[in-house]
Amino acid sequence: DSMVQKNMILPFDLEMIQLIDEPEEVVKHIKKYVIV
Numbered sequence: 001d002s003m004v005q006k007n008m009i010l011p012f013d014l015e016m017i018q019l020i021d022e023p024e025e026v027v028k029h030i031k032k033y034v035i036v
Contacts, residue, residue, distance in 0.1 A: 003009045016033055020026045 001014075004011050004014065018029055020029060
């Protein structure tokens with residue numbers, strides 16, 4: 001949140017950051033944001 005307050009990133013950027021253990025879940029998360 002401090003990076004948002006300092007205008008270094010947008011609040012939307014925080015939605016892209018997640019800790020994921022399962023490879024299948026990682027792929028699902030990436031596909032939400034990347035156009036292939």
